[in-house]
Amino acid sequence: DKGNHRHFMQKEIYEQPIVVAQTLRAYLQRMEDRVTLPIPDYDLSSIKRVTIVACGTSFYAGMVAKYWFEQFARVPVDLDVASEFRYRTPVMEPGGLMIVISQSGETADTLAALRHARSEGQTIAAVVNVPTSTMAREADLLLPTHAGPEIGVASTKAFTCQLAVLAALAANLARAKGRLTPADEKAIVKHLAQAPAALNAALAYDEAIEAMAGAVAGARDVLYLGRGTDYPLALEGALKLKEISYIHAEGYAAGEMKHGPIALIDENVPVIVIAPSGPLFDKTVSNMQEVQARGGKVVLISDYDGVEAAGEGCLATITMPKVHPLIAPLVYAVPVQLLAYHVAVAKGTDVDQPRNLAKSVTVE
Numbered sequence: 001d002k003g004n005h006r007h008f009m010q011k012e013i014y015e016q017p018i019v020v021a022q023t024l025r026a027y028l029q030r031m032e033d034r035v036t037l038p039i040p041d042y043d044l045s046s047i048k049r050v051t052i053v054a055c056g057t058s059f060y061a062g063m064v065a066k067y068w069f070e071q072f073a074r075v076p077v078d079l080d081v082a083s084e085f086r087y088r089t090p091v092m093e094p095g096g097l098m099i100v101i102s103q104s105g106e107t108a109d110t111l112a113a114l115r116h117a118r119s120e121g122q123t124i125a126a127v128v129n130v131p132t133s134t135m136a137r138e139a140d141l142l143l144p145t146h147a148g149p150e151i152g153v154a155s156t157k158a159f160t161c162q163l164a165v166l167a168a169l170a171a172n173l174a175r176a177k178g179r180l181t182p183a184d185e186k187a188i189v190k191h192l193a194q195a196p197a198a199l200n201a202a203l204a205y206d207e208a209i210e211a212m213a214g215a216v217a218g219a220r221d222v223l224y225l226g227r228g229t230d231y232p233l234a235l236e237g238a239l240k241l242k243e244i245s246y247i248h249a250e251g252y253a254a255g256e257m258k259h260g261p262i263a264l265i266d267e268n269v270p271v272i273v274i275a276p277s278g279p280l281f282d283k284t285v286s287n288m289q290e291v292q293a294r295g296g297k298v299v300l301i302s303d304y305d306g307v308e309a310a311g312e313g314c315l316a317t318i319t320m321p322k323v324h325p326l327i328a329p330l331v332y333a334v335p336v337q338l339l340a341y342h343v344a345v346a347k348g349t350d351v352d353q354p355r356n357l358a359k360s361v362t363v364e
């Protein structure tokens with residue numbers, strides 16, 4: 001049932017504040033300022049290395065998580081798309097943790113990667129949305145997302161719930177490694193607990209995003225740029241746009257622009273720049289200015305301070321609430337989802353059932 005929404009995708013984008021809150025309830029003990037896992041007896045302290053494997057949007061959630069595991073827990077992370085992981089003879093030392101991430105829990109390549117890792121003696125953690133799925137059954141540690149059924153083929157609420165779970169896992173791993181003080185943990189609880197309200201605030205920009213979707217709907221190619229955890233967001237934005245609007249889109253690390261893709265820039269290629277204010281902001285803005293100097297039309301997605309500092313000369317700006325960097329990937333997922341959604345609606349494509357795509361990919 002779509003309720004009063006036109007598409008399942010739109011409904012699912014709007015459910016994010018609630019389902020992220022629902023997911024966080026299973027991982028945050030707010031009275032005690034603790035981040036816990038629903039597998040209380042498991043000891044993560046001996047984990048020396050993490051391997052993260054997934055496909056598509058779930059892979060981009062894993063890419064964000066790599067930054068967090070390395071930053072908080074100082075544990076090295078290998079990251080692969082599942083279809084490549086299986087065939088590159090990856091090195092997995094005993095004592096490693098394999099994390100598979102999947103909405104459906106049935107994606108063939110991810111499941112095969114899980115089984116391969118098991119045969120190599122890895123402990124398997126599965127971040128899955130369907131609790132009865134094959135991956136949920138085969139994992140040692142089940143870390144459910146509580147997004148509820150996702151019907152739209154383009155994944156939205158599953159992604160933000162995956163990020164919530166992965167942030168909780170990163171905090172738990174950091175604590176097990178002796179790298180999380182009670183004060184750090186308290187701060188993480190506080191920031192994660194702010195995510196639902198921040199997602200709500202981000203949704204308030206829906207109409208503004210709809211109003212500028214026309215500027216993107218006419219394009220043949222679109223670029224998305226970001227740095228740090230906004231780089232996976234750029235990739236996710238491009239994936240969302242191409243799968244539902246059929247516009248060719250690419251995500252790039254902002255610093256990689258000048259190593260090739262800048263040759264594509266002209267006034268016909270909108271460039272979506274994802275850049276919350278913070279330590280990486282100035283660097284990304286200088287990449288953005290390289291685009292503008294070549295006649296490129298920039299859509300800047302930032303917070304009030306970022307838009308004030310760098311919004312001039314942009315084709316459009318989208319102002320997000322100012323949030324802590326830990327929850328920025330969840331919050332900035334909203335405008336990239338909404339932009340793809342409104343562009344697809346403007347183009348009249350089948351938003352919930354895009355051509356050539358299936359919700360669950362159970363073949364290799």
Ligand code: F6R
Nearest residue numbers: 056057058102103104107154155
């Ligand atoms: C993109 C999308 C796909 C899935 C991918 C993995 O919007 O929906 O890229 O993310 O097929 O699916 P799961 O998460 O079920 O393993």
